[in-house]
Structures are given as C-alpha cells and as structure tokens.
Amino acid sequence: MDQQVAYLVLSRIGVAIVTLIVVSFVVFAATEMLPGDVAQILLGQAATPEAVAGLRQSMKLDDPAFVRFLRWMLGLLSGDLGRSYANNIAVADLVGGRLLNTLKLALVTTVVAVPIALLLGITTAMYRGSAYDRTVNMLVVGVISVPEFMIATLAVLVFAVWLRWLPAVSFATDLSSLWGIVRAFAMPVITQSCVISAQMIRMTRAAVIDTLKTPYVEMALLKGASWNHIVLHHALPNAVGPIINAVALSLSYLLGGVIIVETVFNYPGIAKLMVDAVSTRDLPLIQSCAMIFCLGYLTLITIADIVAIVSNPRLRK
Amino acid sequence: MAPGVETLPTSGYRINAVGIAAFIVILFWALVAVFGGFLTPYPSGEIVDLDYFGPMSTSFWFGTDYLGRDIFSRILVGTRYTVGISFVSVCAACISGVVLGMTAAVMGGWFDSVLSRVLDALNSIPSKLFGLVVVAGLGSSIPVLIALLGVIYTPGAYRFARALAVNINTMDYVTVARARGEGTAYLITREILPNILGPVLADLGLRFVFVVLLLSGLSFLGLGVQPPDADWGSLVRENIGGLPFAAPAVLMPSLAIASLTISVNLLIDNLPVRIRDRSA
Amino acid sequence: MANLVEVRDLRVGAVTDSGRRIEIIKGVNLDIAEGEIVALIGESGSGKTTIALTLMGYARPGCSITSGSVRLAGFDLAKASERERAHIRGTDVAYVPQSAAAAFNPARRLIEQVIEVAAIHDLMPPEAARAKAIDLFRALALPNPETIGERYPHQVSGGQLQRLAAAMALIGDPKLMIFDEPTTALDVTTQIEVLRAFKSVMKERGMTGVYVSHDLAVVAQIADRIVVLKGGEIQETGETEAIIHRGTHPYTQELLAAFQPVPFAASHTIEAGPRPVLEVVDVVAGYGPVGPDGLPWKVALKHVSCILHKGRNLGVIGESGSGKSTLARAMAGLLPPVSGHMRLDGKPLPNALHERSKDELRRMQIVFQLADTALNPARPVGDIIGRPLTFYNGMKGAALEARVIAIMDMVRLPAAMRFRLPGELSGGQKQRVNLARALAADPEIVLCDEVTSALDTVVAAAVIELLKELQRELGLSYVFISHDLSTVQAICDDVMVMQNGEVVETLPADKLPHGATKPYSKLLFASVPKLDTGWLDGVTSDPELSRALLGR
Amino acid sequence: GEALAQTPTKGGHMKAAGWSSSTADTLDPAKASLSTDYVRCCAYYNRLTFMEEDGSIKMELAESIESRDATVWTVKLKSGVTFHNGKTFTSADVVFSLMRHLDPAVGSKVNSIAKQIVGVKAVDALTAEIRLAAANADLPTILAMHHFMIIAEGTTDFSNANGTGAFRSKVFEPGVRSIGERNENYFKPQKANLDSFEYFAIPDDSARVNALLSGDIQIASSIKPQSIRLAESRPGIVLSKTTSGNYTNLNARLDMTPGDKSDFVEGLKFLLNRQAIQRSALRGLAEIANDQPIPPTNPYFNADLKPRAFDPDKAKALFQKAGVLNQTIPIVASEAASSSIDMAMIVQQAGAGIGMKFDIQRVPSDGYWSKYWLKAPVHFGNINPRPTPDILFSLLYASDAPWNESQFKSAKFDRMLLEARGQLDFAKRKAIYNEMQVMVANEAGTAIPVFISNVDAISDKVKGLRANPLGGQMGYAFAEYVWLQR
Numbered sequence A: 001m002d003q004q005v006a007y008l009v010l011s012r013i014g015v016a017i018v019t020l021i022v023v024s025f026v027v028f029a030a031t032e033m034l035p036g037d038v039a040q041i042l043l044g045q046a047a048t049p050e051a052v053a054g055l056r057q058s059m060k061l062d063d064p065a066f067v068r069f070l071r072w073m074l075g076l077l078s079g080d081l082g083r084s085y086a087n088n089i090a091v092a093d094l095v096g097g098r099l100l101n102t103l104k105l106a107l108v109t110t111v112v113a114v115p116i117a118l119l120l121g122i123t124t125a126m127y128r129g130s131a132y133d134r135t136v137n138m139l140v141v142g143v144i145s146v147p148e149f150m151i152a153t154l155a156v157l158v159f160a161v162w163l164r165w166l167p168a169v170s171f172a173t174d175l176s177s178l179w180g181i182v183r184a185f186a187m188p189v190i191t192q193s194c195v196i197s198a199q200m201i202r203m204t205r206a207a208v209i210d211t212l213k214t215p216y217v218e219m220a221l222l223k224g225a226s227w228n229h230i231v232l233h234h235a236l237p238n239a240v241g242p243i244i245n246a247v248a249l250s251l252s253y254l255l256g257g258v259i260i261v262e263t264v265f266n267y268p269g270i271a272k273l274m275v276d277a278v279s280t281r282d283l284p285l286i287q288s289c290a291m292i293f294c295l296g297y298l299t300l301i302t303i304a305d306i307v308a309i310v311s312n313p314r315l316r317k
Numbered sequence B: 001m002a003p004g005v006e007t008l009p010t011s012g013y014r015i016n017a018v019g020i021a022a023f024i025v026i027l028f029w030a031l032v033a034v035f036g037g038f039l040t041p042y043p044s045g046e047i048v049d050l051d052y053f054g055p056m057s058t059s060f061w062f063g064t065d066y067l068g069r070d071i072f073s074r075i076l077v078g079t080r081y082t083v084g085i086s087f088v089s090v091c092a093a094c095i096s097g098v099v100l101g102m103t104a105a106v107m108g109g110w111f112d113s114v115l116s117r118v119l120d121a122l123n124s125i126p127s128k129l130f131g132l133v134v135v136a137g138l139g140s141s142i143p144v145l146i147a148l149l150g151v152i153y154t155p156g157a158y159r160f161a162r163a164l165a166v167n168i169n170t171m172d173y174v175t176v177a178r179a180r181g182e183g184t185a186y187l188i189t190r191e192i193l194p195n196i197l198g199p200v201l202a203d204l205g206l207r208f209v210f211v212v213l214l215l216s217g218l219s220f221l222g223l224g225v226q227p228p229d230a231d232w233g234s235l236v237r238e239n240i241g242g243l244p245f246a247a248p249a250v251l252m253p254s255l256a257i258a259s260l261t262i263s264v265n266l267l268i269d270n271l272p273v274r275i276r277d278r279s280a
Numbered sequence C: 001m002a003n004l005v006e007v008r009d010l011r012v013g014a015v016t017d018s019g020r021r022i023e024i025i026k027g028v029n030l031d032i033a034e035g036e037i038v039a040l041i042g043e044s045g046s047g048k049t050t051i052a053l054t055l056m057g058y059a060r061p062g063c064s065i066t067s068g069s070v071r072l073a074g075f076d077l078a079k080a081s082e083r084e085r086a087h088i089r090g091t092d093v094a095y096v097p098q099s100a101a102a103a104f105n106p107a108r109r110l111i112e113q114v115i116e117v118a119a120i121h122d123l124m125p126p127e128a129a130r131a132k133a134i135d136l137f138r139a140l141a142l143p144n145p146e147t148i149g150e151r152y153p154h155q156v157s158g159g160q161l162q163r164l165a166a167a168m169a170l171i172g173d174p175k176l177m178i179f180d181e182p183t184t185a186l187d188v189t190t191q192i193e194v195l196r197a198f199k200s201v202m203k204e205r206g207m208t209g210v211y212v213s214h215d216l217a218v219v220a221q222i223a224d225r226i227v228v229l230k231g232g233e234i235q236e237t238g239e240t241e242a243i244i245h246r247g248t249h250p251y252t253q254e255l256l257a258a259f260q261p262v263p264f265a266a267s268h269t270i271e272a273g274p275r276p277v278l279e280v281v282d283v284v285a286g287y288g289p290v291g292p293d294g295l296p297w298k299v300a301l302k303h304v305s306c307i308l309h310k311g312r313n314l315g316v317i318g319e320s321g322s323g324k325s326t327l328a329r330a331m332a333g334l335l336p337p338v339s340g341h342m343r344l345d346g347k348p349l350p351n352a353l354h355e356r357s358k359d360e361l362r363r364m365q366i367v368f369q370l371a372d373t374a375l376n377p378a379r380p381v382g383d384i385i386g387r388p389l390t391f392y393n394g395m396k397g398a399a400l401e402a403r404v405i406a407i408m409d410m411v412r413l414p415a416a417m418r419f420r421l422p423g424e425l426s427g428g429q430k431q432r433v434n435l436a437r438a439l440a441a442d443p444e445i446v447l448c449d450e451v452t453s454a455l456d457t458v459v460a461a462a463v464i465e466l467l468k469e470l471q472r473e474l475g476l477s478y479v480f481i482s483h484d485l486s487t488v489q490a491i492c493d494d495v496m497v498m499q500n501g502e503v504v505e506t507l508p509a510d511k512l513p514h515g516a517t518k519p520y521s522k523l524l525f526a527s528v529p530k531l532d533t534g535w536l537d538g539v540t541s542d543p544e545l546s547r548a549l550l551g552r
Numbered sequence D: 001g002e003a004l005a006q007t008p009t010k011g012g013h014m015k016a017a018g019w020s021s022s023t024a025d026t027l028d029p030a031k032a033s034l035s036t037d038y039v040r041c042c043a044y045y046n047r048l049t050f051m052e053e054d055g056s057i058k059m060e061l062a063e064s065i066e067s068r069d070a071t072v073w074t075v076k077l078k079s080g081v082t083f084h085n086g087k088t089f090t091s092a093d094v095v096f097s098l099m100r101h102l103d104p105a106v107g108s109k110v111n112s113i114a115k116q117i118v119g120v121k122a123v124d125a126l127t128a129e130i131r132l133a134a135a136n137a138d139l140p141t142i143l144a145m146h147h148f149m150i151i152a153e154g155t156t157d158f159s160n161a162n163g164t165g166a167f168r169s170k171v172f173e174p175g176v177r178s179i180g181e182r183n184e185n186y187f188k189p190q191k192a193n194l195d196s197f198e199y200f201a202i203p204d205d206s207a208r209v210n211a212l213l214s215g216d217i218q219i220a221s222s223i224k225p226q227s228i229r230l231a232e233s234r235p236g237i238v239l240s241k242t243t244s245g246n247y248t249n250l251n252a253r254l255d256m257t258p259g260d261k262s263d264f265v266e267g268l269k270f271l272l273n274r275q276a277i278q279r280s281a282l283r284g285l286a287e288i289a290n291d292q293p294i295p296p297t298n299p300y301f302n303a304d305l306k307p308r309a310f311d312p313d314k315a316k317a318l319f320q321k322a323g324v325l326n327q328t329i330p331i332v333a334s335e336a337a338s339s340s341i342d343m344a345m346i347v348q349q350a351g352a353g354i355g356m357k358f359d360i361q362r363v364p365s366d367g368y369w370s371k372y373w374l375k376a377p378v379h380f381g382n383i384n385p386r387p388t389p390d391i392l393f394s395l396l397y398a399s400d401a402p403w404n405e406s407q408f409k410s411a412k413f414d415r416m417l418l419e420a421r422g423q424l425d426f427a428k429r430k431a432i433y434n435e436m437q438v439m440v441a442n443e444a445g446t447a448i449p450v451f452i453s454n455v456d457a458i459s460d461k462v463k464g465l466r467a468n469p470l471g472g473q474m475g476y477a478f479a480e481y482v483w484l485q486r
C-alpha cells in the first residue's frame, strides 16, 4: 500500500509539472492578450509612441512573445526566475520576502481556522437540529455574508482606532517580539479565518451528517458507543474525502485570494505583488507569482486527493 | 419529529417553519428584483441630498450614500443584479461542476484525469488576470459576467462533487446499475446524485454567498453592472467610508445581503420533504 | 430461575410522512430466564429484528417504542436515558446484526471494529482485546485468524463478514446475546462450527441468548424455547421439542411443512436441451492489482469451468469464501477474468462489462448477495424495481406501475411498499426487492447469489416456487448460489461444489446427497442440519465426519 | 502653532503613508511616477531649483541660473556638495542627469519636455551651459520638476539611491516600504530634523485614515473627501489642503463623432454641473474651473474667464442642433481617473433631465491609460499639476502635443505658444497666455469642471509642513522640512 501511495504521489507530481507548464503558458498568453505592455504602462500617461518604442527596444520586448516565453522557461529550469521588467530587480528577491510573509500569515490562519472549523462542523453535525446547531449555522452564514472588506474595516475601527489595542496596519508594527507578532497578525488572521472557515464548517457538517445515516453508525450505537465516539471513529473516517477537499480549497484561497486583507491591513504579501505585476504587465513577475499560486494549489489538492484515496480502502486498487 | 412542524396537506410536500420563513424572504427579494425598479422614490443615480451619508428620514428611508443619493432606491434597483446574476451564475457553476464531477467519478480513467487536471489548471489561474483578459477580449456585459462567474466557480463545485461521488461510485448499487448496462447519464442523475445531494446543496448555498460578494469585486474590474446602478456588494463597498458613523448607506445593503444569503442557506437546510406513503 | 429479560406489552410504532401511525409490534410479552436461549422465528417482516433491537432499548430511525416496558435485569430500557442505554450496550447486551455487510464501517480495518467494544467501555487493554479477538476468530473457524483482521470489510466474503460480526459482539462478554440470523450467509460446514462455537461460548459464560432465525433446523439445535411471530404479534411459545414436533398454531405448521422440500429434478418436466446457454471455460479471476505473473494479488477463481444448459439450473455450493460470489461476478462481467473465456448461447461473450451489448446484459441478470448494499438508499422500492422495465422495455406510466406491482406481488411484497426507501424494509424484504429487480429485466439467465438466505422457510419456498414457475413459463436458467443444500436440491439440476476457488466436482442434483465422491462434498452434505434437537451434538460423535472436520 | 514652527525639534522617526505603490517603485528620478517615488526622490536627491509655496523659484543645487535670450542658459553650481557615496558634485553630474532624459532607453517620463534641450555642456567644474532648441523663459521652473533631480554621473543601477539629498536610503523594498536616514553631510546648513523617516503606501483610503487615527502613521496623504468627516471628528488630527491644479476632465475627441460637432462639445460643457461636482463628488474640496488647465494659483491665470454656468436648456438646444439628442452616447470612465465615475454619473443624470442618454462604461483602471485614454470618443482624463502654462499647453493642446486629449489643432495657438515661450517680459507673456486660455476653454474638446484639492491628514505632532504648488505633502518634499513635536 505504501508503494501504491508512493506511485500515486509520483504520478501526481509528474502531472503537476505538466499542469504547471500549461498554466504558465496560459498565463503568459493571457498577459499578452491584455492591452498595453510594460513599456507603455511604465511610462503611464507619458507614453508617447517614440518613448514607448525606445523603452521597449531597450527592454528586449521586441522579440516575439514565444521567444520571451521560452527564454523565461529556460531560465526557470536553471532556477532563475528572471528579472522584473518594472525595476530590473531579480524576481527572486522581490518574491522571496513577500512569499514568506504570505506563508506566515497563511500558516497562522490555518492553525487557527482549520481546527476551529472542523470542530464546529463536526459538533454541529452531531447535534444536528439543536439550538446550538442552528445558532452556529446562522452565525456562519451571517459572517460570510458580510463582505470581507467590511469585516476588516470594522475590525480596524474597533480594535485599532477606538480601542487602540492593535495596530491598524500589520506591517508598520514591530515584529521582533512574540507579542508584537500576535498583535500584528490578530486582525488579518481573524478576518481570513472568517472568510475561509465557513466553507469548511458547512462542508464538514454536511459530509458528516451524510455518513451518520449509515447502518454502521447504527451498529456502533448498538455497541454502546457515545455520540462523540461514533462521530470521530465512524462518521469522520468516511467523510474525510469531501472534508479534506473543502479544506484544501479553502486553504488555497490563503495564497492568492487574500488581496483584500493585504490591502486593508497593508500587509506585503504575494497576492498584492501579483496584482501589481499584472497592472504593470511585468511578465517575469506575473509568471513567477502564477507559478507559486499554481504550485501551492496543486500541492494542496494533491494532498487532498491522496488523503481521500487513502481514507477509502475501496479506492485503493 | 421536531415541534413546530407545519403541514401543507395539498402539495404532497412538508416544510418546517424555518423553511417557510426563508422561502418568504427569498420570494420577497425575487419580487423586488422584478418590480423594484418601478417602485423607487427617486432615480437611483440622482443626487437628492446635499449631505452625504445622511441618516434615515421620512424622505430618505434608508438614508443617503456618499454622493447624497437615496440608498433605498439604489437597493431596490440593485436587487435585480444581485439576485439575478448570483442566482444564474451559481446555478450555472454548480450544475456544470456537479455534473462534470459526477461524470468524472463514474467514467474514471483518462476522462477523469484529464478533466480534473484541466479544471485544476483553470482554478490555479489567478482570477483577476482571468477577469481582465475576459474584459479585454469579450468586453463587459451581464452575460459575460455571468459566464465568468460560472467559470470561476465551476472547478470548486467539480472538485467537491467528485470527491463525494467517487465514494458513492464504489457502492454495490452503482455496480448493479452498471451491470444492467446503464449509461453515464442515468448513473449520475439517479444513482449518485440523490446520495450526494445534501452536501452539494450546502455547497451551492455557500457559493451563492461568495458570488454575491464577488460581484462587487468584479464591478471594479469594469465587469458587469454599470453605473449608476450597482449591486448590493458594490453599494457596501462604495459606502464603506460611512462605517465609522454607522451610516445606513453601508448598513442597509449589508443587511439586505445578509437576509438574502442567510435565507438561501436556511431554505437549503430546511428544504421541503416529499410525503411518501410508508404504510405496510 | 430469575428472568433476565421481561418484556411487557411492548408496542413499536412508526409514523409515516403523511402523519399516519402504523404499528409494527403490537403488544408483545416475553420473558427470558437467565442462561436460557430463546429463538424468535416467524416470517420475513414479522418484527423479529424490531423486537431484538428493543431489547437493547433501540428502535430504528422513523420507529419508536410507543408503550410497554423492556426490563433487562430489572432495568427498564424503554425508559432509560440514551446515556444509560449506551452503558449497557456492548457489555450487558450485545447484538449480531442481520446484515453484517452494512454493519461494518468500510473505511476501517476489521480488527479495529471488532475490538472497539473493549475500547468504548474500557474493558481491557488493546493488546488483550486483540488476542481475545484472534481467539474468537479461531473459534468461529475464520481462515487466517491472525491476519484476517487487517483486511477491510469489502475484502472478505459475506459469510466471513458475518462471523466477524459475531466476534465483534462476543468480545464484550455480554450477559445477553442477540443473534439476528447469524448463520444465514454461512455454508453448512461453517455453520456447524459456528453454531458449536456459539453454543459452547454461551454455555461456558452462562450467557442468555435471543436467536432470531427463520431456519427451524438451526433453531432446533441451539434454542431452549421458541417464540413464533407473525404480523408483529406472538403466535405461540413453547419448548423447542414441543414446537418442532407438536406445533399447534397454523403458521407454525406451515413453517414446519415448508421445511421438507420437494427435490426439483424429480418434478422437472422441461426437456434438458443439449444447448448450453452459458459456458465458462478455464476462468481465472481475482482481486487487487495484476502482478508481473499475470495473476491478480488475490486469486479467487482458479481455472473454473462450468456449463449452464438452457432451461436447467446450476447450483453452486461450497464453503464461505470459496469463490462462489466471485464466479457470479465474473459471469456478470463485473470482474473481468484475467484469463479464460465465456460463451453466451454459443457466441463468445466479452469478458468485460463495457464490451457487452445491452441485450447481452439484459439476458443475464445478477442478484447480489448483500441486498443491503445493493439497493440505493435514496430511491424508493418502486423506482428500483421499475427501472429495468423502463431501461430495457421502455415501459412508462400506468403500465409500468402495474407491472411493478405485479412483480412485487410475485415476490410476496405488498404493493404499498413501493414508496418506501430500502432503509425502511426488513432484511428479507430487501432481499426480495433485490430479486424482483433482476426478474423485472426479463432475463434468460439469472445469477442468484444467496437469494433466499434471509427468508423464512415459508417465503423462501414461495420464492423458489416462483422461480420454478418463471422457468416453466419463460425457459429461464438459473445459476443458484447458496449454502442451503435443501434449497439447492429444491431447484437445481446440477450442483457444482467449490472449495478454495476450484471446482471440486459437479453432480446431478438427484444423486444428492449420497452420490458425492470427493471427501469435501461428503462432508458438506453430512453437515446439513436436521430438524432434530440432538443433531448438532450427535455430529461430533460421527467419527468420519469429525475426522474430516479436523482435517480442514 | 506658528510660534512653535520657528523652533524645530531634532530627532525622531516618522511614518507616513502615500496612496499608491507597486513593484514598479523606483529610485530613478527619470522614471518616478507615483507619489511614493516623488517622496523618495525629494528626500534622497536635490534639484537645481526648488519651487516655493508661492510659485517662485529658489536655487537649490544651482547657485544661479541665467540667460540673456532664454535659449542658452548658464548654470552656476554650489560648491562643496557631496553625494552620499562621498563623490563631489560637479557640472559633469548635471550634464549626465539632464541628458539622460533624451535617451529613450532610460524611459524618462519627461522625455517630451526634455526634448527642447539640445545640449548640456560642462563649462568648468562648477558651471554648466544648457542650450535649448528655442527660447524658453520657463527653464528654471522646468528644472524644479521632480524628474530633473541630479544624480551622480554614470549611475545606471538604481537599487540604491546615491544622491545629494537630506536623507540616505536605508531600506528600499519596491511596493513595500522605504526608510531613509538623516544625511549628516548634507550641504544645507539646516539639515533634516528627523533622524529617519519611513514611507509606504496604504492604497485603501479608509485604511490609510484609520492608520493615522490609530497612531500608526503621522501623515496620511491624499485622503478622499468621504473620509474627511471621520478625520475631522478625531482630536489630534489636522487637515492640510492644497489646490494645485490637479484635475479630472471630460474629453470629447474633435475628430470623432459626436465630438466632431462643435455644438455637442459646447453642450457638454454647459451640461457639466460644476457646482454639483464640487459639492457632491468632491465634498467641497475643489475649486470650480473653467475648462482650461491653468489653476488660479498660477500667476498666469486668466481671472476674467468665468466658468460656464450649468445650463441644461442651453445644452439641450445645442445637442438638438448637433442632432445628437435622443442618441445614446457612451462615456468611458474608470477608477484610474479619480472621481471620474462620480462625475460621469452627474453628467448622466443631468442628461437624463433633458432627454440626452449617456451610457457610462466603467472600465478597469488596469490598462486605462494605454487603452482608453486619448482613444475613446468621449472619455475622462486626469492631469497632474505642472508648474508652467508652457508645459501644460505644449503637453496637452499644441497640435503636436503628445497628450492632445481632444485632438485640438490650431495653428494660431501653436504660434502663440512659441511666442510666449520666448517672451521674457511677464506682462506680455501673461497677455498671450490669457488669450490662449480663452481659446482652450471655447474651442478644445476638454471640459475641465474643477481643480481638485489635495487633502493630507496629519497628526498635530507633525510641524513645519507647508503647502506647495507641486502637490500635497509639501510637493512631496516634506521629509527634509518637518519635525516631530515631542
């Protein structure tokens, strides 16, 4: 079985690489389709045709698109992400710190949100129909119905402006002490958790409820198992597939989808970098960011797929 | 059986009080979506108040927005976008995602692999880039917006439905249907769908919420609802500056969103159940 | 002796969706003395499982105990809290379910589920529980007792699963054991061992037992007292001897009468045409990935060949796990053989399902052994049975409805049941739905995998009668897999004996049981229980038989 | 506070936030385009000249700039100035810094303005000579623009800033933040007051204000009119307002329908409800303009040219005459041109009153300047303040102007532009510019409703900040001049 899983992982990694290349090409093509190129956008309003032509030439943008794509791909093979068109700084330098920031925030959010979400999802399934279940359900849907930027702004108003407990912008804070980090991360993490938990909670609940109807759950009841035991040992293992998929999808949001949180809390993460790169048509940077998102996403869903397969013995061939 | 059960004897379906309440709210908004445009006290784009973020008053029921426009009228006009676009695109995304997901689970093999990878790839393209390319290529109109939202949300629905469906697909009753020679269409609609409907509907409810909110994000890409009209999410976004003053301009659209999305989810949780005759 | 169980005026009801109450159990009184084994017999759907479950203070979803009391050692389970009930279940009273297949969690290893009771009630450390479980596996004659627990539920045969379920119940040493048809899926040889194991374990630990069955012969071996049920009411109670010899109630007599089957071959009138309708040649099949040697990881069929003639029936018998169901799956195309081939009506039949034509599929229908998992829990019975009619014949509307009702009537199911979901049926009812679905396809060959195992003798006899009748009218051919030799005898022309994935021998049914030549076949036939309370104890004294049993 | 303003306190670390930054952030003055770039350039580099609050020109790195014919200019440089890396500042640096704007590969934003420079010559170590293609009396003002900051000769790598400015660059993370430390070797006797300053962008308007309110930053630049009420409501916050000539205008191209009908263009100008725009869209933080680009603060402003009144009836008549009434005219607007969507809606509403249908097309701000601006028949533009009428007119209205938003072409106008440029006499120049302003207001297709004020919200701890015609935050040069009150 270990061998099967290893084979599975290897083949998925192979497929992931192909997907990466395809995505990178699509992203490249998409960028090419957008109006304006980096020379034009860097010059902004000052983009006279001659100025644009001159800059374009000096940036080697006159090569055919495909050649530039290949050049970038070849560079990537040798581990070189290229240099940003916009300011000629190595993409790796631009991305590195930002990626780390994003990962930090994502990690903290995961650690906070996933256990809480699973706990709420499972307990609401256990006490389905109870007042507790209804309250949590209302709250969950209520919380996600509030736009993210509103949650973020409200949090800032309350905790930073009125109470002055927390800094309004995460990055302007001292990150050297643990307390400083907690203060800086508190609001972004809460906001992100609000956004991603809902899906996990609802999906966990639905999947667990589905398995609670099965005869083996009835049998466990007849063995004298408590509800807790039944849910944890019987319902959950069979609901793992859908749950892990919901978790993976939710977490993938933490990489590229947190643009609002990064904006409101002025947190220098990779989502904003990507948006910047798109608006400046900074191809090497767009490509690198897209690769990172894609890689993150593929990693998450591959893990989800493998866990789902391992959790259902019938799927293991 | 839960107390507060109400029976609708004629329909052959039974629904509980919460479900009825949720349904009434949704019906209300559906009616507003259709007729709201004719009921506005003021044109939705007209500046009617010299002040901005005005309070609730008899002339402006829900106060005024950042430009001094009547929020009540703007919500009425915005309803059709929020309700209509969200509804259509969520249905499109979920139907295509779920159908594809079940098909992939049933067919398996290369169809499953290829489709899964294609949708994975689609999902890993940043949606902002995607949106921009679509606007650049196809221009911006409501159908394009709906299609875009559908495409953005299909892979998620697919993934979730597939995860559920592969488990069902291993059951003996699916094998029996296969042995009968049933086609894929039958397998997915009759053997698999009824058994994954609960989670799929729950997923649909959530996606509805996301779409309602995403709409406002896409308006800023220039997609879809064009000024002076605005969907509810955009109303909240435009007026977010009024939050510190608890301006009705930001609170009322938020309440509208919450009432609709919560109702949709409650209705899904409390769908009518068909009354079957189980007598021996 | 004090009564361990006292049931007084027990009523169990269900509320239909339209709000109407129906009563499933109508005022039952029952006493069980300490150390006594009481059998509940009665026709399918008479409420046996329901009563058995109330002894644990449990009613299936949609049903509830409406009145009466169920006292276990003086403690009223009907009024107890869920917590108190949980405390008693597994330790004071344990249950072996009717459908073992559905009772196991597909995602967890068998051993974990078997020793779970010990963990839940904190009875013993896991290692001790494991050791005890392995002892029980051995006592219940499971193959590879040390390792079988590491498998998953879908990796063992139906009979193995049922024994594992018994082990799961026994591990907590309960005071009261409830067996719900625990041997229906077992072949006779295994059945003997299991029954003996049950008997000795229960005697050793002074357990009290409730044994639900429709098989009088089995009940005769194990029960002290018999309670006969029908329509949710007790018809008659008495000492075992008294009931099996002097049963007075008409239903009891019906049951007894149905026990002696009329051998089929004798009454067979159809000319045994020379035309083979299905040929299986040298088939090798199994489970798991195909290895470098071209064989699957677990080979379940080793070069099996057999022939089914038109209008004749082939019985397949053999111990649990011998590959009977696998053969049926291979024939149906669900498990394409790695080598060998098949012919249908003289024409080559593709091995794989998807290569077969719709007509080929229609002509051969399979009835799954595990009715529970073979019925879609989300679809009403009427739809399940109606589908083949629509699918193969395009039947619709009123015609469809009429035909569904007719088919349900053939298998003795009331028409009103077509609106129910499978979860709301009794075990025997599910099995009949399963059979009805195959018959609805209007097939030429029906692969019946234990279609009567969960049916009481009366209904089973009726179903067999139905199958014969269809055969007379439509010239059907059956492959009849069963462990119940009398049933096989009642319907088959030829009987194929299987062991370990191989064909031991094939005999004409009228030569049974004395024509068997191979020792294994002999053993098998000698193991058929007799309607005689002393038979089980007598078996062991038969030197030849016990030698054979030991040699296995 | 004026008394205190006289005695600056030294020391402290200040944090200030602009409204936009991206990975395209740069330390190259020629490429500077966002507020954050300007702030950095002002802190790390110096210009030859500096524009004061009242629009007058003061010498900075130059000792003097003189010319007899406004064509050949002699620039005398300050001595004893050193770059951050210790190199001495000489005329060679001036030659390099100015000439590079002509090289297309540099991608200078002021390439089109710099084109009038035909040559810069180092006369001696501290004297440079600038030769123009044609006379231009505005050269000292032009040199006060941010892009003409002086860098060390031969600099091509801008990952660090090597300037002469009051601060040295310590941290530069594009799109994230910049930190500068006081330059102790600064050539001005009054060195910077702050020990260090940190600058970053908080693009979200309410987040920027909130950061100020919570005390995380001391300056929140360019806050939106809608946020002012919040900022005002809190103690310890002061607002600094400058109206410097930034405007968002509605352009109808004269070479495309419907702008090719002059009645349509005129009607559009009458339909522009300037009061409503000033009051509602900008919450009073604007001054009503009269369809020409020179702001009232500019000495050459034509005070006699009165803004058109909002007159829907006249507009209706004109539209009728142009034959466009009842047609649907698309207007392209975008977040990229600030307030343009609100303005569009005001025009749309006014149009609805007279049966004129305007269809607002909100397009992404991404790509707006390359895809829609200057191109769509009716669209919005947004022009930042420029120091002189000459720059504005040659950039925006001359027949060969690179940004001729409405494709306004007039030989007379071009002639007058050249004439004024060479004219060293203020009164005569003003007369010509006045007439040109009238021409633009009446003939060009650019409707300029208001000049938008810039409002910076600052903590009352920040002292020494003055207004500047080059933009908010003291023309972005605040870092050198402000101090933090303890």
Ligand SMILES: Nc1ncnc2c1ncn2[C@@H]1O[C@H](COP(=O)(O)OP(=O)(O)OP(=O)(O)O)[C@@H](O)[C@H]1O
Residues within 6 Å of the ligand: C154, C155, C156, C157, C158, C159, C160, C185, C186, C187, C287, C288, C298, C300, C318, C319, C320, C321, C322, C323, C324, C325, C326, C327, C369, C483
């Ligand atoms: N999916 C599977 N994977 C691995 N082994 C399996 C699988 N299904 C069945 N087996 C094994 O194959 C052998 C034959 O199984 P099969 O179900 O054909 O037995 P059977 O003769 O029908 O027994 P029973 O009378 O108990 O139903 C058994 O040993 C069983 O454990």
Ligand SMILES: Nc1ncnc2c1ncn2[C@@H]1O[C@H](COP(=O)(O)OP(=O)(O)OP(=O)(O)O)[C@@H](O)[C@H]1O
Residues within 6 Å of the ligand: B278, B280, C014, C024, C042, C043, C044, C045, C046, C047, C048, C049, C050, C051, C060, C061, C062, C063, C098, C214, C423, C424, C425, C426, C427, C428, C429, C454, C455, C456
């Ligand atoms: N949820 C339900 N709603 C209505 N009727 C039900 C429900 N569950 C079971 N029944 C009915 O109750 C009756 C008793 O069922 P039970 O399972 O006790 O039968 P049984 O005697 O064990 O039969 P078998 O031998 O077939 O297993 C059956 O007629 C069955 O159809």
Ligand SMILES: [Mg+2]
Residues within 6 Å of the ligand: C048, C049, C050, C098, C180, C426, C427, C428
């Ligand atoms: Mg039963």
Ligand SMILES: [Mg+2]
Residues within 6 Å of the ligand: C157, C158, C159, C324, C325, C326, C369, C449
């Ligand atoms: Mg079997």
